[in-house]
Amino acid sequence: MRALAKTAPEPGLHLVDVPVPETDGDRVLIKVLRTGVCGTDLHIDGWDDWAARVVRPPLVLGHEFVGEVTAVGPEVTKVEPGDIVSGEGHLVCGTCRNCMAGRRHLCIRTIGLGVHTDGAFAEYVALPESNVWVHRHPIDLDVAAIFDPFGNAVHTALSFPVLNEDVLITGAGPIGMMAAAIASHAGARNVVITDVSEPRLALAQKLGATVALDVGKSKISDVLAELDMSEGFDIGMEMSGRADALQDMIATMSPGGRIAILGLPTGDVSVDMSTIVTRMLTLRGIYGREMFETWYAMSVLLQGGLDISPVITHRFGYEQHAEAFDTARSGRCGKVVIDWTRPTL
Template structure:
């Protein structure tokens, strides 16, 4: 089969022919229909500091997809041939302390699809049955493939109630843009997005943002405080992984507010814990992955009901062999979500 493989510990990837994967008794073989590019895939492509410490070639990359069950192992009972599926990208053990206590998203022994287990940028994919998600027939393939990152946004936004709250979103990458649509659907009274990319800020307006800010040209703190009558925002959603943005967010949270952090930082961050967290009684949520599978149910309902329409965010589509075009757009920031047909 054809696949996109990170073959060497250097920048770049290769579109090559590899053996079709074999399955075990509890596995299924899936014919991939559409995969989508994540920021993690770009880190692996660019061989960033994070990738060098986390990823070991050779490996087929990718963890977002929609496809059909092609063949099943003899112990598989929950899906059948032809089912249209996506999957939780955290391949969990099911028996560690975290899994046993309902926190499988932070399983001690998890393997990450496309990092520790061959991924979705391929014609065929083998996965254990327990991570599969059967897709609602109302959700088109182009939306089904983005459920995994959409779930990140769901958990970041809904770590607490957001109805009638004022919200600042830091970072207008695809997940930040999903978050804007989710916050709007859940009744946030004011949504502000800050990002230096005007292309993505324009998408943010389409997704329901009331105010968009380019921090290279405008004062985030001043605008957010003016928009909230100097009270500050109730909620900050941090997707940027930028230390300066994090500090701006903490500065404009109203005392007693909360911040949810999904952004990944290349370096250690510096924040004034006394002034911006402790004496303001801020609640901080670290977000990783999705709650398995409760977040998937929420994601499916947001999309199948069209409470959130992600179409403005899905800006480009290429064939799998043209994956480098998508990688370039992602690095240049001239896109929303890029999907790849297989």
């Protein structure tokens, strides 16, 4: 089968021929239909310091996908051939304290699909049945392909109640945009999102942000008066991984404010601890999705009318992977989807 792989410890990816994964035990074989390009994939493609530390070539990339089940192992009990499925890309041990307590998203021995083991940028991928999410309701395939990052957005946006609250989101990447849509759908009073990319800010506003602020031109504090917010934001969602974004967020939170942090910084971050203490702020780290409560919430949100499809701005065939990655890296797009049923679009 054709697959997009990191073949050597250096920048670049290659389309190669690799064997179709075996279907034994509790494994499910899935014919991949669509995949989403993630920031993690860009790091591996560029072979930065993080990728060089973590990834061991040869490796098939990809963890955002939707596909059709074609075969199942003898220990599979519920998933059936013909099911349309997405996959939870965090493979957990099942035996550590958190796994045994039902907190699988906190597994200390998590393995990443497309990072530590061969992933979904291929014609077929195999997963344990426990990592397969069956779409029981009609769903657009492109949207189903980005359930992984959609889950990050849901996990972050719903970590704290947002009904009637004033929400600040720093970072209008695809996950930040989806978080804006979720917060608005869930009843937030105001949703302010910040970035320096005008195309992404415009798209975030289309998805439901009350204010899309270019922090290269304006300050977050200027928005408070504009929206008649005298005490600051109630809920913060840090999506950018930038130290200055978190610092600005902390400075504009109301007393008792709560911050969910998804963005991963590349270096040390200094914060104003006196403000955190005296305003009694709560900071919570977010990683991935709660398995499978977040997945259930994703499906219910879509059934309830949430539309995240505008976040998908570009589509490519699998032979156009270089163009797809360049587009995703440009910062002037939403989600980029690769169609694995066609070489070009």
